[in-house]
Amino acid sequence: MSANPAAQTSRAPSAAFILKKSLISALVALVLFSLMIGVRTEAGPDGQLTYWTRFGDLAAIVAAVFGGSILIELFRQWWGPVDTARIVPAPVQGALSLAGRLIAPVLLAFTFLVPVLFYDERYILDLGILVLTYVMLGWGLNVVVGLAGLLDLGYVAFYAVGAYSYALLATNFGLSFWICLPLAGILAAFWGVLLGFPVLRLRGDYLAIVTLAFGEIIRLVLINWQSLTGGPNGVTGIPRPTLFGIPLTPGDDGLAAMLGIEFSPTHRIVFLFYLILALALLTNWVTIRLRRLPIGRAWEALREDEVACRALGINTTTTKLTAFATGAMFGGFAGAFFATRQGFISPESFTFHESALVLAIVVLGGMGSQLGVALAALAMIGGFELFRGLDQYRMLVFGMAMVLLMIWRPRGLIGHRAPTVFLERKEAISSDLVKEGHG
Amino acid sequence: MDYFAQQLINGLVLGSIYGLIAIGYTMVYGIVGMINFAHGDIFMIGGFIALITFLILISFGLTAIPLILLVMLLVSMAITALYGWTVERIAYRPLRHSFRLAPMLSAIGMSFVLTNYSQVAQGARVKPVPPIITGGHTLHEGADGFVVQLSNIQIIVVVTTVVLLAIFTWLVSSTRLGRDMRACEQDQTMASLLGVDVDRTISMTFVIGAALAAVAGMMYLLYYGLVDFFMGFVAGIKAFTAAVLGGIGSLPGAMLGGLLIGLIETLWSAYFSVEYKDVAAFSILIVVLIFLPTGLLGRPEVEKV
Amino acid sequence: MSGDSILSVDRLSMRFGGIVAVNDLSFNAERRKITALIGPNGAGKTTVFNCITGFYKPSSGAIGLTHDDGHAIRLERLDDFRIAKLAKVARTFQNIRLFPGMTALENLMVAQHNALMRASGLTFLGLIGAPSWRTAEQAAIDLATTWLDRIGLLDRADDAAGNLPYGDQRRLEIARAMCTEPALLCLDEPAAGLNARESAALSELLLSIRADQGTSILLIEHDMSVVMEISDHVVVMDHGVKIAEGTPKHIRDDPKVIAAYLGTDEEEAIAVMESGT
Structure with a gap:
């Protein structure tokens, strides 16, 4: 799709690369959301704070982040390097004007x-x-x-x-x-x-x-x-x-x-x-x-x-x-x-x-x-x-x-x-x- | 006089918290030249994480207060730092060399995201905690029966601030990272040509700023005994005001500005009206900027013609 | 130094903290003449310019400007924009300061701001489109067109100034300054970055401005071919003080000037000169 050799080579290790990147994203998400999503606090009727866990929600969000980053990476590779993204809207922009x-x-x-x-x-x-x-x-x-x-x-x-x-x-x-x-x-x-x-x-x-x-x-x-x-x-x-x-x-x-x-x-x-x-x-x-x-x-x-x-x-x-x-x-x-x-x-x-x-x-x-x-x-x-x-x-x-x-x-x-x-x-x-x- | 001394103590404690947040603003401003509007919300997140950690530790039956505090501090700093890193990575890095207003709006957007994320995740209601640290010392007992108190929590807030400030000053002045940060502040292109990893340095700036904000969040939780999802906005604006007041880009300035804002707010509430304490802080900001356009300790800007 | 001087700088000093950028400098610029201010880098020339045009307030000294009708103005007492507006001193900048996102024509229209503000009745007449405003606007466009023609940029009138080649930008900045209809035009290194052909065209433009508009010109320049060709009077500065002044020919042979440029002492300079000629 692209004549740019650099773009060609960057596609080669795609599967492993995407997986690694998405795993890192998921890991970051896990840490970020661990306490904020995984644990819910609320003041009880007597004013005493209680908490309960929501590990299901946490797992769902982390899975979503993992899946989402795979999709985003795939989309990026399909779209080509970031620079081409700028070229594409040019005729669009012309039409827009x-x-x-x-x-x-x-x-x-x-x-x-x-x-x-x-x-x-x-x-x-x-x-x-x-x-x-x-x-x-x-x-x-x-x-x-x-x-x-x-x-x-x-x-x-x-x-x-x-x-x-x-x-x-x-x-x-x-x-x-x-x-x-x-x-x-x-x-x-x-x-x-x-x-x-x-x-x-x-x-x-x-x-x-x-x-x-x-x-x-x-x-x-x-x-x-x-x-x-x-x-x-x-x-x-x-x-x-x-x-x-x-x-x-x-x-x-x-x-x-x-x-x-x-x-x-x-x-x-x-x-x-x-x-x-x-x-x-x-x-x-x-x-x-x-x-x-x-x-x-x-x-x-x-x-x-x-x-x-x-x-x-x-x-x-x-x-x-x-x-x-x-x-x-x-x-x-x-x-x-x-x-x-x-x-x-x-x-x-x-x-x-x-x-x-x-x-x-x-x-x-x-x-x-x-x-x-x-x-x-x-x-x-x-x-x-x-x-x-x-x-x-x-x-x-x-x-x-x-x-x-x-x-x-x-x-x-x-x-x-x-x-x-x-x-x-x-x-x-x-x-x-x-x-x-x-x- | 006793009353004044008491207000002075209260003001200094509040000012320490503002100062810790202000350092994050001033560092980011110094290095990437943008107002990190989401920083106030990072502070709020820090408070929440400290609170949740506290609840979990208590429910596990832990009773050693110093240990609880230490774990709270570390967990809160670590996770909040990751928030700082993520915010920079998602919302600011793609706009690094863009139009000046774009990162600012992206930051405002990120601030909305964090505020409402907390609201969705933890509910809109204020979260009170029972006093974790109690007790204090009577400094002076006046003839009229007014007692000047210095509570233990106040001591902890001020001591923590001073220790962190010392570590932080050492970090900026004597480590490789600090040198890289100062280099990026001067000239990013030149720094990268000389082998400084600019992206990493900027990320670290956000990480450190967020970690300090987390400390401030935890101190706020301990001192006031509550957190809520909206507390980041007002505290953020005041801390930014403190950073500007002290001279943005200057670390001692941020601390000085924080202390001044804390004092102004406390004294105004004590002697005039609680309702107008924020008005007083903002008015003083405007007045200071009119007469000292680069803040108290900021470097004067020489106009290049 | 008698005669009819438009600008007289009298014992001007400018200090930044402990650094003395200009020290006790006095010189005059004559009416309808081209005066060049030269000197090695860091001699304080641009600082003098900034004092004259009000961007800096001098630490001490006086700067007097006398209009053709004898009206005298003390420049050191005026704000920067008032110097341009009332004293009619226009300037260009060493590192071109056009309005890059505006067209060449718009740049020249902005230069006529004060005249146009009056004509538009402080905006109100313009807002209702009064005929007097329309006439004034057309006159302003005509003046701008004339200048675009003179600098050879008429066909690029509607292009963004930031898109013009470097040499064109330099000339446009001069034209913009001239559109304020100044009595004194101060040019800060107008030939910097120009090639030989462009420099020659610049010299021609400046000579024609002096001849046709009768504008007095004060310029800082490093390109000696331009200085020698067009100036009537040259003032040489080094380390913030005046070291020589006179006609271009006189300056060219002054050993003190050569010493300043070569960074050597006077005897060596004389030796260089003698061996060179």
Whole structure:
């Protein structure tokens, strides 16, 4: 199959080699799982810890690891050396980029039709709303991480600020969703600047850890500032959104009554679906627009080489701040939407896990690619839903998927960058050249 | 004053545990330049394995506490070290020369895997153990009746930390492995050209880091008398904070950072509010980084133009 | 050293811990002239550049820049990006610092950032696509196109900068610096790694920049053929101090300069010179 002589010779001792490798894997697995799987502990009714053994489970898992590594090794040999694996997807990638031009409009058209096609399937509509929320969050964080190359591990903080801004303004002052939405965005952006100003001169992982710390601080404050935020119980009774003042309720002043149609709770779901779709598309439109403006180009230049930016007279601090604030603002919008959709929010929704999920969407999408982020959100959130039935195994599978996806495509699904301006031809730039930023 | 002295002791003990975890972060960061997000969960696994070993030993009728502790320590260090090795082998090695964010996300994924693996394997409920080591010494009895106590377990935690730190410093400064590690830290390509087995050295770094985290996990179990599947996250973040505070890449820095975080947390809880102790630790991290961007003992980064 | 100088470095010193990289250095660069800063490796030339362009804050001394209209600016008091923005000093780097993942054209557009930011009304006018912004954007593309044409890279305008050959990258970096429309252009070893033909083309480009744009140029260079051919004035540094300055011809015959380059003392250098000629 392969002309490479090295590949030929490496196949010769295959049986013994595979067996040896798989035995080692099985042995490692045996030690790893011996106590954690082989023994189960639990606190008894009197608080006393007891344990019982599960050697059957242990044996099954070790056998599975053994069989699995034989299969993986066989697959590897059949597939050839690792390098050929890279060659195979090349035409696939070519086809993908061709299809890429079609995917976006088709996907968009399909999304518009989802409420029509699945009008009676509440579950699909809810899932659609969830996916779109993460698409929007992904696009928002993409400005910070993908374009400006600033690693933000606390993006959820701005999502939380947006959600609590709307929730508190609406429940305390009775402000409507449409007034609170911009306010939520502005407040989130304000917090973004407040955090960004002192810390943006930090580089790389220092910035990452500070943003992570900031996200945790916001969450802890939300939990503990009970008088304002309701503490762990959160805020309840958050008003539902209205269609510019017209409520979507069964009452006489509701939309259904005004249009003279029969009321259905699905109306509100459909309305929420189009609302988040509009917000996400706004995010997308603004981002695409900004990329072609000097500020967006400066963000990307910053990701490529910060020193060169300064040598060209670009104020890197304000440039970073604008990226941070823009990303935070979109996070704030998404947060306000989240609050109005749920009707109830608590600090539990704003854990580090959310930040990691959104970051994974951005990185898996291919840093900076709008379409990639959308596809990654669909894959991650949709895939996550597939495992809903597995309950406690869900996060386990999710974590494994994250690891495998990163190993499979470290540079994301869409591995190229589209230029923002061109003279004659618009040619995608391979992501091997694109830098990932230092901050 | 007595109250303060007592908090100081408590803080130093907690800080020792953080410091042990922080060393793992700082070593890995120094050598491969990535935040090993799964390290906090390795610490948690270490705690669990110590707990299970303890239960088994007790059920076999063993009563000699020192022997039990020794076996717990060794088993926990050995198995947890293998966890560290496996995590590196599966999730990080394939991404060694890749895009910087890929190993970070892979590490976050691995952290989710370990957390939920423990939850699935051992259940979500907190696992309490009866106090294994009891007793202590009264250091000072104040006029108001407040007693400054130094418990035996506190002595054990601090002594273990100091001994391990000494062994570890010797390992890095005077052995072949330590030299290889320092060489890889400087320049991996050059090190491999000079005959250093880079893969093996990096694996060993993870193994040592995990073994130290296992010790921290066991100390946590002995000190607080409980473990649960989620304890790795918060402890991990705080230990990483400690590593950054001390200056990431610096071993004494990690220990110093750990002690400081432990002290800040304890004193804040004692004098202000328990609820905001984590906020205090994180805020101090942010403040320190703003004024000392490379931490307390980190080497200042000279910008190359 | 009288005459119309654009840059005057006065008693500049730069210390890193105990190491003195530049010691009490003074020299001037004249307007619309090419001044070369030469010296052996480690003489402190790049440090001087970094002080002038604000990447380092000098330990002591003053760096003054006087614009054509007589407006004088003290560079040592400004941040790096302000030196480029307000004082109009542009620079290139010894180890080329392009934006590799952006196209050649995009690189030149980024260079016009400050002008374009104003034209886009700090982004807001640009966001709504105001006509004034469109005109400004087209003008910026035209300027970039002109420069791409001058450096012979017009047909590669849409290629990623990181994909260009080394020599092209060097020229692109110069064009990028020129797109900021500088008063003073500082080039750090522009001929490094170029072959003879490319070096000649570079000399031609720099002479045309001086002639057509009237830009003053300060360059660090090791390639003596370039230095001798194009510079009007040469400053020689060794171990952080100035050891000679003058016209290229004057410098070529200075035994102190030769001694510095050969690493010998002065008498030996004179002997070498005499035996060589």
